[in-house]
Amino acid sequence: MKILKSPQELNLALFDLRLKKTVGFVPTMGYLHDGHRKLVKQARKENDVVVVSIFVNPLQFGAGEDYKKYPRGLARDQRILEAEKTDFLFLPDVKQLYPDDFVTEVRVSRLTEGLCGKSRPTHFAGVTTVVLKLLNVVQPTNLYLGQKDYQQYRVLRQMVKDLNLQVKVRMVPIVREPDGLALSSRNVYLSKTQRDEARFLSLALNEAKKKIVNGEKNVGTLKKAMRDCLKKAKSARVDYLEIVDADSLQGVLKLKSGQTVLIALAVYFGKTRLIDNMLVKGK
Numbered sequence: 001m002k003i004l005k006s007p008q009e010l011n012l013a014l015f016d017l018r019l020k021k022t023v024g025f026v027p028t029m030g031y032l033h034d035g036h037r038k039l040v041k042q043a044r045k046e047n048d049v050v051v052v053s054i055f056v057n058p059l060q061f062g063a064g065e066d067y068k069k070y071p072r073g074l075a076r077d078q079r080i081l082e083a084e085k086t087d088f089l090f091l092p093d094v095k096q097l098y099p100d101d102f103v104t105e106v107r108v109s110r111l112t113e114g115l116c117g118k119s120r121p122t123h124f125a126g127v128t129t130v131v132l133k134l135l136n137v138v139q140p141t142n143l144y145l146g147q148k149d150y151q152q153y154r155v156l157r158q159m160v161k162d163l164n165l166q167v168k169v170r171m172v173p174i175v176r177e178p179d180g181l182a183l184s185s186r187n188v189y190l191s192k193t194q195r196d197e198a199r200f201l202s203l204a205l206n207e208a209k210k211k212i213v214n215g216e217k218n219v220g221t222l223k224k225a226m227r228d229c230l231k232k233a234k235s236a237r238v239d240y241l242e243i244v245d246a247d248s249l250q251g252v253l254k255l256k257s258g259q260t261v262l263i264a265l266a267v268y269f270g271k272t273r274l275i276d277n278m279l280v281k282g283k
């Protein structure tokens with residue numbers, strides 16, 4: 001695995017390869033777990049060359065969020081990526097991506113207003129700005145994103161379409177712990193009690209899913225069932241709990257038959273904010 005820090009060097013290293021080979025790209029913030037690993041495995045399966053980036057992007061953290069203490073563990077990350085046969089690891093530093101005179105922002109409207117965009121109003125502009133920069137450096141054939149951050153996937157897919165970027169966006173399903181908790185680098189922040197109660201996130205999603213599969217269409221009823229389930233997690237504080245159309249991300253009141261909806265939630269355990277979601281097709 002080649003490790004490169006400079007955008008120019010990585011772009012140059014990929015220049016000849018791109019002419020004849022497919023390139024799969026997995027952007028991450030590091031502290032890798034089996035969710036990231038699944039993205040890399042999929043990229044490995046579908047491409048000749050695999051590029052992974054690790055960059056904790058300051059632009060996507062709001063004031064008072066966990067940018068400074070975001071977990072980092074480069075030596076272990078490198079071992080994981082070697083084991084998954086990654087060809088290039090891109091490790092830019094902040095000054096390289098954002099020099100002092102940096103003033104450009106890439107912003108996708110509408111899709112970024114609800115869900116996580118509501119409580120994190122600057123987050124998605126930070127994501128789209130850095131991902132466009134990374135895509136310009138790597139110029140991959142395929143971009144791999146996790147369903148775990150479904151809104152991010154949806155927003156980036158729109159950016160790719162709107163800006164005519166020549167990359168295919170692939171979504172990889174959520175990898176979970178045996179008790180259902182979605183893997184996340186932030187799970188290390190949880191105390192033992194919080195970790196135990198965090199399983200109610202996926203239990204609440206499953207509760208709504210089960211009801212939809214059984215024909216329930218009323219979103220009020222579905223949300224109530226989810227809230228009741230989350231009440232069992234005593235240390236949890238719900239940030240949002242939404243059922244939206246999976247394509248437009250607009251809220252729905254009543255599910256239409258055949259409509260795919262996203263059931264999504266964000267829940268605080270102390271200062272730790274966890275997100276999870278499920279995609280379900282109405283009967």
Ligand code: AMP
Nearest residue numbers: 028029030035145146148149174175183
């Ligand atoms: P992050 O390092 O948190 O920025 O995540 C990098 C990529 O990994 C994003 O596309 C995430 O959606 C994806 N990802 C994170 N957690 C999971 C998970 N549990 N299952 C699948 N993909 C994930």
